[in-house]
Amino acid sequence: MIGWYVHHHGFGHVARFLAVHPHLRTPVVAFSSLARPAGLAPETQWVVLPPDADVVEAADGTVLDPREAEPTARGKLHWAPHGHPGHRARLAMIASAAVDLDLDVFVVDVSAEVVALARLLGLRTVAVTQPGARTDAPHALAYALADRIVAPWAHGAVPTPALAEHGDRVVWTGGISRYDGRTPPESATERSVLLLGRVLEPEVRDEATARLSARGWRVTAIGHDEASRVDDPWPLLAGSTVVVSAAGQNSVADLAASGARAVVIAQDRPFDEQRATADALARWGLAQRADDTVSASDLVDLVERAASTEPDWSRWQVAGAAHRMAAALEAVRP
Known part of the structure; x- marks a missing residue:
């Protein structure tokens, strides 16, 4: 079974999942803070993860703002705040599912921390990357750990210095659209x-x-x-x-x-x-x-x-x- 982490910012990551999922032969379980998307096949599991960036109050009244809880580990990670129950729970849910569902591949779109977790669990790990200047330490760690790196755009379009030393593990798929194969309507005569x-x-x-x-x-x-x-x-x-x-x-x-x-x-x-x-x-x-x-x-x-x-x-x-x-x-x- 394939596990798939879907980042919750915007619609792009879930749109990519929905476009690729029908082409997979292997069953998939998805993990995300997003609600289950409408139209997803009922046999596909969708695990809703707790939020990890909200301000929380402990039983003793202590308030924890994750932005003030050393979330980057001095620049080595993107987001791993000390003591945040949601952050801890979401990673624990992924680890538990890896054992209970006998996952063998884990796709991460996108999170350097989840790439590291999946690889530490011994899963074959696929990191989905994005354009931009991703030469920071967390991205370098994720690219170094991943068994495969998916770049969903045309090869050569965007400079990718961070991927230069990982070329043997990068797959350039081209742009992934939910509309691939649909026939365009006739264009209107007016502008x-x-x-x-x-x-x-x-x-x-x-x-x-x-x-x-x-x-x-x-x-x-x-x-x-x-x-x-x-x-x-x-x-x-x-x-x-x-x-x-x-x-x-x-x-x-x-x-x-x-x-x-x-x-x-x-x-x-x-x-x-x-x-x-x-x-x-x-x-x-x-x-x-x-x-x-x-x-x-x-x-x-x-x-x-x-x-x-x-x-x-x-x-x-x-x-x-x-x-x-x-x-x-x-x-x-x-």
């Missing part, structure tokens, strides 16, 4: 732009919408709040003239799957992950690129520039990527 997700401050979004509308664009904004959420954004994603999106790995893979003309806005993320990805897309001519400080007027100019492009998204290697990751995991099994 349309999709503002996807929380990529703009509300006032910038409103001003950009007004400016674009004045130039004859039909503007749709989804995913920036609960009211604007759409269960299946594919028709809008694939049918819009231009898509404005964040530069996260799953967002970019979805753009590639749809063949979108795009403006990617690099959000502020640890290790400059999205800036590194946005730079790669601009360098390969796949998207117009901006930072999250972009003005409404500059965004309008980028949208109109993107509309005249013909990006070759095949370079991002989305077709078959989820299957390639599944095959890499199966290959690690004894």
